[in-house]
Amino acid sequence: MSDVAALPNGWQLIVGLEVHVELATKTKMFSASANRFGDEPNTNIDPVTLGLPGALPVLNQHAIELAMRIGLALNCKVQPCTFHRKNYFYPDLPKAYQITQYDNPLNVDGHLMLPGEVRIGIERAHLEEDTGKSTHFGGSSGRIHGSDYSLIDFNRAGVPLVEIVSRPDIRTSEQARQYVAELRSILLAVGASDAKMEEGSMRCDVNVSVHKPGTPFGTRCEIKNVNSIRSVGRAIDYESRRQVDLIESGGTIRQETRHWDDSTGRTETLRTKEDADDYRYFLEPDLVPLIPDPEWIEAVRAALPVLPAARRLALAELCGVDKDGESALVVVERGQDDYVGAVISAGGDPRRSIIYVQQAFAEQGATPKVPAKDLAALTILERDSKVTSTQAKTLLTDLIEAGGGDVVAMVAKRGFETLDTNAVEAMVDAAIAAEPGAWQKYCNGEDKALGALVGAVMKSSKGKADGKVITALLQSKKNS
Amino acid sequence: MQKLVEIASGVGDGSLSASAVVEQHLARIDARESEIHAFNLVTADQARLDAAKVDADVKAGKKVGALAGVPIALKDNMCTRGVETTCSSKILQGWKPPYDATVVTKLRAAGAVIVGKTNLDEFAMGSSTENSAFGPTKNPHDISRVPGGSSGGSAAAVAAGFAAASLGSDTGGSIRQPAALCGVVGVKPTYGVVSRYGLVAFASSLDQIGPFTSDVRDAATLLEVISGHDPLDSTSIPQPAPSLVSVLEHGVAGMRIGRVTDLPDGCEPDVLERLESAFDALRSAGATIVDIKLPSIQYCLTAYYLIAPAEASSNLARYDGVRYGNRVDAADLNSMYAATREAGFGEEVKRRIMLGTYALSAGYYDAYYGKALKVRRLISDDFARAYQSVDTILTPTSPSVAFEFGSKTDNPLAMYLCDVFTIPTNLAGHPAMSVPFGTGAHSMPVGVQVLAPTLGEQAMFKVAAELERAS
Structure with missing residues (x-):
């Protein structure tokens, strides 16, 4: 899949990902304001969200539960934890500090499996609050410096986030893409987030370094503004080549934060380590430690759904396809694996059942309207060469439009009896x-x-x- | 001066008019406020409306609350919906909160009549109200002297009869020290007994709201109204308000009262003399005086002046001119921040923000803030040991009686020493209160401080009531 050749001269890519996901709670992390995307700006606000003097945070229990689901789905240990303040000034950060978890996060030491039994370690998955959203007008950069004015929408401020930090176990841009895709399907499966990268409810920061095997890891650069799975791959490919070229031409890598520009396909310096804020972390005195009851943890674990990897494996075995292949991936992501199972139970041809669903059921959701037995009948007609594959495609469209029906009658109606x-x-x-x-x-x-x-x-x-x-x-x- | 409980019972049974009570207090404000300056804002019109409403409710036979018709003043760092809340800082001048603090909601529900917002050291940082951006408050006993601080306006308002009671906030002694200097009762409850929701934060892990009153019974009555679990404050203790009025007549027979033998130096002899008299009085009433040691107490002042400024540096960072309060426009964002904060904050606030920022900075955290947290644990351990052998502890509230204006303003450290006896309580999260116990130098009031362990308010009030009977 990789569209860029491996790094030259024996250089090895090292990638770690920090993924922020907004949790699918009704209300915010620390107040009763609605957590809803796309509303009129500055309507989902209250004294806590705006950081008004005297306002105090109160933990959202549902956010904790969703964060625990994420941790447990990623094989993490869920532990007693604390909240800290991360202090910095920015107009869309209402309190001038973000409440986050620092040295005692909720979830630690997990892992996620990629195709080919590649194990990516999860260092932590911690709770924190989102900032407001700034939009800068005038100027050329779209950033605050040089702009004429800025508007801030605080609807996003205080939205619960989980930051999932991988270990630097990723070795190719393809693995990075797979990691993000797999993480996304897990988040969807456990109902923790809608994980829409285009709406910013799932955001990736990518840490990239290069080294020669057998030597210590190189200095890493953190890339921000990577807003799609495709960009994750492109940004890594660009940045790793930039680093190799720089080192090979006698330069050295500075530890810095870089901005990915999707239109130019390049990364640029955003701030260097010297410019980095000293966040002056300290224990948030307005909150008490969070000590999840072990019984609660076990109840959340017991209620977890079967995760995508296990579902893909089961589906692939049932249909005789590759568990890491496109059809198993797509069908499980849409939640249509149970449906495919039902088609096969109704006598459908296994391979054709999954392929039909993959190709024609993109808009059907987890419970397609077409009765499983009708789709099963169509796969058998094609398998037995009663209709051609071209005819089968037409019939499939008819079947979906009609929401099911007698396939044999449909064949007659279309005049599709095959000639002897x-x-x-x-x-x-x-x-x-x-x-x-x-x-x-x-x-x-x-x-x-x-x-x-x-x-x-x-x-x-x-x-x-x-x-x-x-x-x-x-x-x-x-x-x- | 009318007691809170007398007003509430009189108004409640119809023998007293809330409107008349409010007019008496407003008249006293008219007469003396220009020299005392206890208030940043007197809400006379609203107070008259509220009092008339109480009277109408009584007339209509409706049930009225425990503070029916009681005129109460609020320190101007507690949010009042639609009413300017400034923290005596230029940066918040003109800011009207869109919500009431939980204590304000409770006061209103109990029928109290809020007469105004009282002056304080800017953001509650100080011990004399000299750090107010709007000018100092004078001590009603001698207007050449400070009322103490930071809740100096609230203490003076009660001492001058401007209100039957007031609320203050206490981070390192800001209720007890001004109570002592103004000759009134001041209580800092156990951390978490009174909700902090709507109290503009100075140092969140130390701040606690409490009452000023002219006697111990009033303090117990008011504290019962404002305490209790609040789901809007995560540090609020999840249990009902303690019963305090019921214990006031219990006496102290059989109680063990701690005398700290390693108290920090620097206490004036007149104050120590009153403290000894207090021990004598308690002994006469049947208590046993037990010598105890609090070895870590000598480090508390230093630890406090790292922890409180550290939290303050974070709590006050939100005053950036972006969303509310005053803004000084400038060419770019960082210049706007700097200009706004330069113009909006006073010298002491800036000093503490600098101190706190430094204490939390990378490379200094362990040596300063981290070490201060260790002292905090040590003093808690000291207290825990002491409370194995005593029920309460008695110390001076303030090392001296009220001092003259300007006598400590050039020396921040001398000012900080005003809180040397009150700070350990805040670090431990314990309750403590100051009770007037005669006068000292210049015939100025002296307070003694009663300390108790976490949720030891009942024992504390028993001792306070006994001291009041003896004074």
Whole structure:
């Protein structure tokens, strides 16, 4: 999949990811304000959200539960934890500090498996609050410096976040993409977040360094503003090449934060380590330690759904496809694996069942309207060559439009009864007679000429003849 | 001066008019406020409306609360919906909160009549109200002397009869020290007994709201009203308000009272003499005086002046001119921040923000803030040991009687020493209160401080009531 060659001269890429996800709670992390994307700016606010003098935070229990679901799904240890203040000035940070977890996070020491049994360690998954959203007007950079004015929407301020920090176990940009995709499907599966990168409810910061195997890791750069899975790969490919080129031309890597520009495909310095804020972390005195009851943890664990990896494996075994392949991935992500199971239980051809659902059910959600037995019937018609694959596609569209129905009747209605082989052979003979030049070329090994002959048969059969059957007949006549 | 409990019972049974009571207090304000300056804002019109409402409720036979018609003043760091709340700082001048602090909601529900917002050292940082951006409050006993601080306005308001009671906040002694200097009762409850929701934070882990009253019974009555669990404050103790009035007549027979033998130096002889008289009085009433040691007490002042400024540096960072309060416009964001905060904060606030920022900075955290937290644990351990052998502890509230204006303003350390006896309580989260116990030098009031362990308010009030009977 990787569209960029491995790094030259034996350089090894080292990547760690910090992924922020907004939790799907009704209210904010520390107040009763609504947590809802897309509302009119500055409508989901209250004294706590705005950091008004005297306002105090109160922990949202549902946010804790969703964070525990994430931790448990990532095989983390869920532990007693504390909250700290991370102090810095910025207009969209209302209190001038972010409440976050520092040396005692809720979830620690987990892992996530990628295709090919690649294990990526999870260092921690901690709770924190989101900032407001700034929009800068005027100027060219879209950033605050040089802008004419800025507007702030505090609807996002105080939205509960979980930051999932991987260990630097990722070795290729492809693995990084797989990691983000897999994490996303886990988050969706456990209902912790809608994980929409385009809406910012899932955001990635990428730490990239390069080194030669056997030597210590190189200095890392943190890349921000990476807003799609594709950008994760592109940013890593660009940044790792930049680092290698810089080192090989005699330069050194500075520890810094860099900004990914999706339009230019480059990263640029945002701030260097010297410019970095001293966050002056200290224990948040307005909150008490969070000590999740072990019984609560076990209840959350017991209520976790079967996770995507296990579902893909089960589905792949059922359908006889690759567990890391596209069809298992897509069908499980849409939550249609149970449906595929039902189609197969209703007698459907396993392979065709998953492929049909993958290809035609993108808009159907987890519970498609088409009854499983109807889809099963269609897969059998195709398997038994009662209809051609082209006809099957048309019938599938009909089936979805009608929300199910008697497939045999649909075949009749479309006039899709396949012609028997004798009838097709007569048409093939007629086509050879009608296109002697093409037949001669075909016999001389020019496969291009096949198209004209098949086309002629299709035309005379009004599309009812099976292309595979026509080709097989021509083949046998050529060889005879 | 009318007691809170007399007003409340009189108004409640219809024998007293809340409106008349409010007018008496407003008249006293008219007469003396210009020289005392206890208030940043007197809400006379609203107070008259509220009092009339109470009277109407009584007339209509509706049930009225425990503070019906009681005129109460609020330190101007407690949020009042739609009413300017300034913390005596230019940076918040003109700011009207969109919500009431939990204590304000409780006072209103109990029928209290809020007469105004009282002056304080800016953001409650100080011991004399000289750090107010709006000018100092004078001690009603001698206007050449400070009322103490930071809740100096609230203490003076009660001492001058401007209000039957007031609320203050105490981070390192800001209720007890001014209570002592103004000759009134001042209580800092156990941390978490009174909700901090709506109290503008100075140092969140130390701040606690409490009452000023002219006697111990009033203090117990008011504290019962404002305490209790508040789901809006995560540090609020999840249990009901303690019963305090019921214990006031219990006496102290059989109680063990601690005398700290390693108290820090620097206490004036007149104050120590009153403390000894207090021990004598308690002994006469049947208590046993037990010598105890608090070895870590000598480190408390230093630890406090790292912890409180550290939290303050974070709590006060929100005053950045972006969303509310005053803004000084400038060419870019950082210049706007700097200009706003330069113009908006006074000298002492800036000093503490600098101190606290430094104490939390990378490379200094362990040596300063981290070490201060260790002292905090040590003094808590000292107290825990002491309370194995005593029920309460008695110390001076303030090392001296009220001092003259300007006598400590050039020397921040001398000012900080005003809180040397009150700070350990805040570090431990314990309750303590100051009770007037005669006068000292210049015939100025002297207070003695009763300390108790966490949620030891009942024992504390028993001793306070006994001291009041003896004084």
